[in-house]
Amino acid sequence: MTGRGEVTTGPLAVGQFVSMIKRTLVQEPLFQRQTIKGEVSQWKQYPSGHTYFTLRDHDGQISAVIWKGRCTIHPSIKEGSVVVVTASLDVYVKRGNIQLNVERIEPANTLGAMEEARRQLVERLRLEGELDRPRKRPPFTPKHILIITGAGSAALADMHRLIENRWPGLRRTVIEVLVQGERATEEIVRGLALSRRLATPECAAQRGEPPVDLVIVGRGGGAPEDLWAFNLEPVVRAILASPIPVVSAVGHESDLLVSDLVADVRASTPSNAIERCVPVKAELEQWQDELNERLNHAMIRTFGDARRRLVNLHARLKVAPLAGINAGKRSMLTINSRLDRAVEATFARERTRIAGLEAALESIHPQRVLERGYAMTQTEQGDVVTNVNMLEVGQHYSLHFVDGTAQTTVTEIHTTEE
Amino acid sequence: MSENEPTYNEAAQRLEAIVAALERGGMGLDETLKLYEEGAALLKICQQELMSAEGRLNELRLEDLEHEFQAQDAQASD
Numbered sequence: 001m002t003g004r005g006e007v008t009t010g011p012l013a014v015g016q017f018v019s020m021i022k023r024t025l026v027q028e029p030l031f032q033r034q035t036i037k038g039e040v041s042q043w044k045q046y047p048s049g050h051t052y053f054t055l056r057d058h059d060g061q062i063s064a065v066i067w068k069g070r071c072t073i074h075p076s077i078k079e080g081s082v083v084v085v086t087a088s089l090d091v092y093v094k095r096g097n098i099q100l101n102v103e104r105i106e107p108a109n110t111l112g113a114m115e116e117a118r119r120q121l122v123e124r125l126r127l128e129g130e131l132d133r134p135r136k137r138p139p140f141t142p143k144h145i146l147i148i149t150g151a152g153s154a155a156l157a158d159m160h161r162l163i164e165n166r167w168p169g170l171r172r173t174v175i176e177v178l179v180q181g182e183r184a185t186e187e188i189v190r191g192l193a194l195s196r197r198l199a200t201p202e203c204a205a206q207r208g209e210p211p212v213d214l215v216i217v218g219r220g221g222g223a224p225e226d227l228w229a230f231n232l233e234p235v236v237r238a239i240l241a242s243p244i245p246v247v248s249a250v251g252h253e254s255d256l257l258v259s260d261l262v263a264d265v266r267a268s269t270p271s272n273a274i275e276r277c278v279p280v281k282a283e284l285e286q287w288q289d290e291l292n293e294r295l296n297h298a299m300i301r302t303f304g305d306a307r308r309r310l311v312n313l314h315a316r317l318k319v320a321p322l323a324g325i326n327a328g329k330r331s332m333l334t335i336n337s338r339l340d341r342a343v344e345a346t347f348a349r350e351r352t353r354i355a356g357l358e359a360a361l362e363s364i365h366p367q368r369v370l371e372r373g374y375a376m377t378q379t380e381q382g383d384v385v386t387n388v389n390m391l392e393v394g395q396h397y398s399l400h401f402v403d404g405t406a407q408t409t410v411t412e413i414h415t416t417e418e
Numbered sequence: 419m420s421e422n423e424p425t426y427n428e429a430a431q432r433l434e435a436i437v438a439a440l441e442r443g444g445m446g447l448d449e450t451l452k453l454y455e456e457g458a459a460l461l462k463i464c465q466q467e468l469m470s471a472e473g474r475l476n477e478l479r480l481e482d483l484e485h486e487f488q489a490q491d492a493q494a495s496d
Contacts, residue, residue, distance in 0.1 A: 140427040143471045151479075160475075171473025177480050187480055194483050206490065209473060281468060287430075288464055291437055295457045298440030302450045305443075 015093065022091035025098070031089035035223050036100070037108060040081045055085065055100065064100040071104050082108040086223030104223050111225065118231045121258055125236070136245040136264045138277050141284070143210045144171045145277070146198060148191035148217040151176035155220035155249075155270040162274040167281040171209065173198065179219035184229035188217060192238035192246075199244045215242060216273045217259070218249030230257040239263055249273035370402035388415055424460070426467040433460040 012020075025031055038055035045051045049068030054061050064087060066073065077083060084107075087100035125131050145163075149156050156174065163170050175194055177187035195215045197203050204211035217239070219227070229235055230250045236258050239246045248263030249270040260266040267273035370376065377385040378398045385391060391410050399406045424432065436457040440450065 140425065140430075141467055141471055144473070151477075167471065169472040171471060171475075173476040173478065175478055175480055175483060190480055190484065194480070194487070197487060203487075210470070281471075284464075284468060288461060288468075291433055291457075292461055294437045294441060295433075295454065295461065298437060298443070299450065299454045302440065302443060302445070303447070306447055 018091065018093045018096050022093055025089050025091055028089075033086055033088055033103065033221070033223065035084060035086050037082070037084045040077060040079060040083055043077075043079045055083070062100055063097060064102050066102045066105065071102065073105060074107050074110070076107055077105065084108050084111050084225075086226070104225060106225055114225070114228060114231075118258060121231070121233055121236065122261065125258070125262060130240055130262055133240075133262075138245040138247065138265055139213045141279060142170070142214040142277060144173065144198075144204075144212045144214075146195045146212040146215045147172060147174045148177055148188060148195065148215065149174070149219055149270065150179040153179070153220060155218065158220075158271045159216070159274050162271055163278055166274065166278045170278060170281075173209075173212065179229065180222065180226040185232050185234050188229055189234045189238045192217065192235075192242060196241070196243060212244060214245055214247065214277055216247045216249050216267075216270070216277070217263075218247070218267070218270050218273065219251070220270060221252040221255070224255075227251050227255055227257060230259040232258075235259055236262050247273045247277060367402070370400065376400040388413060424463065426464060429460045429463045429467070433457055433464065436460070 036055065038057050038061075041054045041056050041061075043051070043053040051066040051073065053064050053066075055064050056062075064085065083105050085100065085102045086104040087102045089098060090101045091098050122131075147156065147159060149159075163172065175191045177191045178184045179188065192215070195212055198207075198212040201211055217235075218230075221227075227250055230248065239248065239259055239262050245264040247265040247267050248257065248259040249267040249272065250257045250259060251269070253268040253272075265273070265276060267276055376399075378400065379385060379390070380396055380398075383390075385397065391397070391413055393410050393413060396407060396409050399408055436453050439445070440453055440457070445453070
């Protein structure tokens with residue numbers, strides 16, 4: 001904008017004003033690529049190749065233009081035809097007119113027939129149980145994604161951008177196909193056929209890549225007819241025949257195609273397909289780092305606990321001998337006193353016994369015998385004579401009496417005869 | 419062994435369980451060490467899985483890929 005354009009106090013130039021209207025209307029998504037049904041009037045095909053007409057019904061009308069070569073015009077369309085157009089609102093600033101730029105025009109009856117065919121296909125699939133079939137689960141971390149979509153399309157660019165955001169360098173193969181027009185159905189089906197081959201280990205080995213483990217088939221938004229290939233039986237059957245999970249990613253959120261009904265994953269848009277099937281690598285890495293840390297931490301803690309227990313035990317062990325000695329000391333003391341007591345008792349017993357012995361000894365002392373009137377004979381060498389054989393005639397012996405001794409000589413010996 | 423190799427998700431779930439068990443504690447050292455080793459091995463599988471997903475970006479025309487396969491088939495049948 002120029003500096004003058006920012007001044008809001010003065011009057012606006014009319015051209016500026018109409019340009020503002022144009023900017024506002026063109027920015028409104030509701031008015032862009034809208035599908036509109038109406039009757040054709042004032043149908044004029046100019047030599048320049050452009051076609052002008054008015055689209056109308058009982059309640060309103062609007063000018064419309066089909067720029068040269070912009071779309072194919074069904075030969076049956078003429079004044080009074082009921083048509084369905086895909087068109088965007090535009091303002092012709094010079095004349096202050098609003099008009100529709102038509103990107104696609106179809107006789108309404110064609111569309112009606114297509115709708116009917118679609119309804120019948122869904123009904124057949126329902127009867128066959130295909131709508132309730134168990135879905136294949138896409139891999140948690142796909143290693144090789146196959147994308148089947150239009151070459152250089154905005155949808156493909158979006159998918160690439162999202163993949164790079166979420167998982168930089170994720171392995172992927174794109175098969176470029178036509179996604180609208182008469183050949184779209186056939187090309188999509190051929191693309192899906194190739195995906196089956198790319199999913200085989202043999203083919204993967206030959207190409208030096210892991211097998212394709214996820215297929216995303218789709219395209220960006222458009223008029224219902226543009227998306228129609230995804231409502232047709234060949235595409236639907238090809239999706240059903242896939243040995244690997246297929247994501248149907250067609251159009252905008254509001255578009256529901258038959259391919260969505262049978263695919264393993266229904267993504268509302270191509271971008272949504274990526275969001276649902278490609279994890280954020282950084283998040284997984286962070287999760288792994290966290291788990292690694294927790295794993296190590298738990299390990300260190302467990303071993304730390306064990307080590308602390310060991311240290312603790314060791315410390316207790318070091319003081320344990322002292323405690324043992326003390327306990328030993330204590331028991332020794334007990335034993336000592338018990339020993340003392342025992343020894344004392346023993347002594348007392350011994351003392352009593354000795355006293356008894358003394359008394360006994362006392363009673364058998366020779367003196368006691370002598371006192372009773374006996375005498376003890378001793379040789380000159382001091383031996384006590386206990387029998388007659390110890391005596392010899394002529395020898396001297398001492399006789400001990402209780403009150404003295406006497407010397408004697410043996411004159412005769414008589415042995416007691418038995 | 420590749421048949422028994424856990425998927426990323428299986429490995430991840432087992433790993434979560436192991437870490438939770440280790441964090442609860444109360445196991446013997448032998449068991450702790452065993453779980454730790456299993457956890458470390460699972461973590462390695464997960465890390466390798468992430469790395470193995472990186473690769474080329476191939477953008478192929480439908481016809482080109484079909485021709486490539488046709489040529490391979492012709493060679494194989496010779």
